[in-house]
Structures are given as structure tokens and as C-alpha cells.
Amino acid sequence: MPSVGTTRETxxxxxxxxxxxxxxxxxxxxxxxxxxxxxxxxVADELRAHGVEPVLVANEDxxxxxLLATFPAADGTTTGGVVLSGHTDVVPVDGQDWxxxxxxxxxxxxxxxGRGTCDMKAFIGSVMTAVPRLSTTxxxxxxxxxxxxxxxxxxxxxxxxxxxxxxxxxxxxxCIVGEPTSMRVIRGHKSLTMIExxxxxxxxxxxxxxxxxxxxxxxxxxxxxxxGVADGFRADGPFDEHYxxxxxxxxxNQIAGGIAVNTVPAECSLTFEFRAVGxxxxxxxxxxxxxxxxxxxxxxxxxxxxxxxEVSIGAQAPGLDTADDEDVIAFVTGLGAAASEExxxxxxxxxxxxxxxxxxxxxxxxDIAQAHAPDEFVALEQIERCDELVDQLISHLTA
Numbered sequence: 278m279p280s281v282g283t284t285r286e287t288x289x290x291x292x293x294x295x296x297x298x299x300x301x302x303x304x305x306x307x308x309x310x311x312x313x314x315x316x317x318x319x320v321a322d323e324l325r326a327h328g329v330e331p332v333l334v335a336n337e338d339x340x341x342x343x344l345l346a347t348f349p350a351a352d353g354t355t356t357g358g359v360v361l362s363g364h365t366d367v368v369p370v371d372g373q374d375w376x377x378x379x380x381x382x383x384x385x386x387x388x389x390x391g392r393g394t395c396d397m398k399a400f401i402g403s404v405m406t407a408v409p410r411l412s413t414t415x416x417x418x419x420x421x422x423x424x425x426x427x428x429x430x431x432x433x434x435x436x437x438x439x440x441x442x443x444x445x446x447x448x449x450x451x452c453i454v455g456e457p458t459s460m461r462v463i464r465g466h467k468s469l470t471m472i473e474x475x476x477x478x479x480x481x482x483x484x485x486x487x488x489x490x491x492x493x494x495x496x497x498x499x500x501x502x503x504x505g506v507a508d509g510f511r512a513d514g515p516f517d518e519h520y521x522x523x524x525x526x527x528x529x530n531q532i533a534g535g536i537a538v539n540t541v542p543a544e545c546s547l548t549f550e551f552r553a554v555g556x557x558x559x560x561x562x563x564x565x566x567x568x569x570x571x572x573x574x575x576x577x578x579x580x581x582x583x584x585x586x587e588v589s590i591g592a593q594a595p596g597l598d599t600a601d602d603e604d605v606i607a608f609v610t611g612l613g614a615a616a617s618e619e620x621x622x623x624x625x626x627x628x629x630x631x632x633x634x635x636x637x638x639x640x641x642x643x644d645i646a647q648a649h650a651p652d653e654f655v656a657l658e659q660i661e662r663c664d665e666l667v668d669q670l671i672s673h674l675t676a
């Protein structure tokens with residue numbers, strides 16, 4: 278496999294074994310708004326070349342796909358075993374100032390730069406580098422590869438991917454989601470709920486405000502309510518001290534409305550999210566926001582019965598809370614990953630696997646502080662550690 282990308286590194290005696298595969302993955306622009314099929318085809322071709330036919334689970338319009346592949350045990354068993362999971366999409370680079378091309382991988386000072394290096398194509402690169410060995414090793418139990426689309430827009434694709442694992446009766450005993458954790462075993466993260474609200478008022482000339490219903494002003498009431506809920510969680514909990522932000526957060530992050538400075542706005546839309554610790558009742562919290570939206574809608578209709586408010590869930594991903602005595606934690610630390618009591622505030626697809634009854638941890642190369650940033654990078658040392666973990670996994674599973 279030819280090496281691609283640029284290297285400005287001469288002092289390092291060796292490079293990670295998975296560097297070539299990671300570079301190939303980085304060169305494919307899989308920003309969530311784009312298709313991921315070129316990358317999926319690249320992976321699928323490699324799997325087929327080593328005798329494994331992947332299962333592709335497409336989205337509704339066929340522009341994106343998840344990939345599921347199983348390397349069976351030596352006796353042909355496909356149930357049980359270990360899942361290695363990663364998402365193929367990356368966040369946009371729009372408006373960011375990069376020192377090198379975001380989709381032209383480059384090594385500088387012991388780091389590999391490019392969009393998706395740590396989040397999370399280095400992990401997938403380590404897995405793909407192991408495909409030849411996986412295909413020729415007599416395994417004591419199967420290894421499943423699970424690569425998803427649209428994680429970055431709310432863990433959308435992994436829902437059908439996990440459903441496919443369940444429907445096929447694979448029943449894995451462990452799952453490693455390779456998000457960047459600096460190769461520490463992370464057993465918990467918050468849930469994510471994204472809510473979209475559209476306020477439909479009534480337009481009028483701004484000199485005749487009593488004849489209109491100002492959608493922006495009513496939307497502002499919900500903004501204040503969301504902030505009040507957030508302040509309540511911050512002050513009163515519940516708290517989980519394993520997080521660096523040990524309480525549930527809520528924030529309005531997008532808002533749009535109005536067409537002109539002299540027109541009472543007929544529409545305003547906003548999107549907010551909350552990330553909950555495990556002790557919070559997510560459904561009850563969603564209902565609290567819906568109830569406030571209904572109260573605001575009633576007030577709008579007192580001004581004009583045509584006014585209304587629409588509430589929808591934009592995305593929702595469950596949290597992860599793997600018990601500290603679960604076998605998967607000892608299993609992954611035994612492969613060389615670092616033990617940790619820490620939980621992380623950012624979301625992953627791990628909660629979807631756990632909800633399906635698959636014991637799951639998050640463990641992968643790189644630091645989350647580099648994810649989504651300009652000049653995103655992963656240290657080559659981190660890639661090597663991930664390569665070693667995958668190698669140790671195969672050695673452990675050798676029959």
C-alpha cells in the first residue's frame with residue numbers, strides 16, 4: 278500500500294504501522310453534509326480482498342451507509358466476541374484557519390495533522406491495518422467491525438447499525454468505541470438531547486405591533502427558560518463528580534428569525550441541547566421544555582389564534598454508564614489501555630451499544646481537546662499505542 282500525504286519528520290526512527298491506512302482515510306472528505314460512500318467503498322474493498330463480505334446499512338436516500346463486518350471464530354462462530362466501533366464522518370472546516378490542508382495529512386513534530394485525525398480516523402486506521410491478520414488468525418471468538426455515518430450530527434447512523442447487530446443475533450460480549458480518550462478506558466458519558474422549536478407568530482408593520490404576534494419575543498421567553506433550567510442543574514444537581522463538568526448542562530446554540538427591522542417577525546426558530554448525567558430523568562426534562570412551549574403558545578394565541586409553536590427532537594443519544602465491575606473494563610485495560618475513573622461530558626455512540634445490551638467502553642487515540650479544532654492532530658505515539666491495543670486484542674483472541 279503506497280504512502281500518501283506529506284511528511285516533515287526525519288528524526289523519528291519508525292512510524293506507526295497504521296499510518297498508511299490512516300492517511301488514506303483522512304484524504305476522503307467525509308464531512309457530515311457529504312456522502313461517506315467513497316470511504317465505505319474503500320473499506321469494503323479491503324475486507325472483500327481478505328475474504329470478508331461486509332453488510333452495508335444505507336440511509337433512506339442511499340447517500341450514506343454504515344458498515345458491519347464479522348471475522349468469525351475458527352469454528353465458524355459469529356456470535357459473541359468483540360466489536361470495534363468508529364464513526365466515519367467528520368465536522369466541517371468552514372471558517373477555520375489551518376496551517377496545512379485539512380484533507381492533506383501532514384506529519385509535523387511527531388503529530389499527524391488533518392481533519393479527523395483524532396476524531397476518529399486514526400482508530401479506524403489501526404483497525405483496518407489489522408484486517409490481514411484478522412483474516413488469517415484462528416480466532417477463539419469473532420471480531421466485529423462497526424463503522425457508522427452521521428455521528429457528528431447526533432449519532433444518527435449508529436441507530437440502524439446497532440439494530441442490525443441485534444437483528445442478526447450477534448450478541449457481542451464487549452464493544453470498544455474508539456473515540457479520542459488518550460488511550461484511557463472511559464466507562465461513562467452524558468446523554469445528549471437536541472430540541473428544535475419553531476415559533477409561528479403573525480407579521481405586521483412595526484408601527485402596528487398590536488396587530489402582529491412577535492415570534493422573536495416569545496422565543497426569547499423559551500431562551501430564558503432554558504437558561505433557568507441550566508442554572509438549576511448547576512446549583513442543585515444532581516451531581517456526578519466523575520465528570521469535569523459534574524452537572525447537567527443546557528444551552529441555546531442556534532436562533533434565527535425576522536425578515537426586516539420594520540416588520541413584526543412571523544417566525545423564529547431555535548435549537549438547544551441538554552447533556553444529562555445519569556441521575557437525570559431525560560424524558561421528564563424533555564416534558565418540562567414541552568410544557569413551557571405549550572404555555573408560550575397559549576399566550577401567543579391570546580393575541581392571535583393563528584399563532585402556534587412546534588417542538589421536535591432533532592437528535593437524541595443515550596448516555597453511557599458502564600458499571601466499574603463490568604468485565605469489559607478489565608478486558609480492555611488488560612490489552613494495554615490505561616485505567617481511569619473519569620467520565621466525559623462529550624457524547625459518543627457507546628450508549629447505543631450499551632442500551633442494546635452490549636457492555637461498552639470508550640477508548641481511542643488522541644485528545645478530545647484537538648477534535649473539531651483547526652489543525653486537528655493526533656500524536657504518532659498515540660497511534661502506536663492504539664496499534665498495540667488492536668494487536669494485543671488479536672493475540673488474546675488467538676485460538
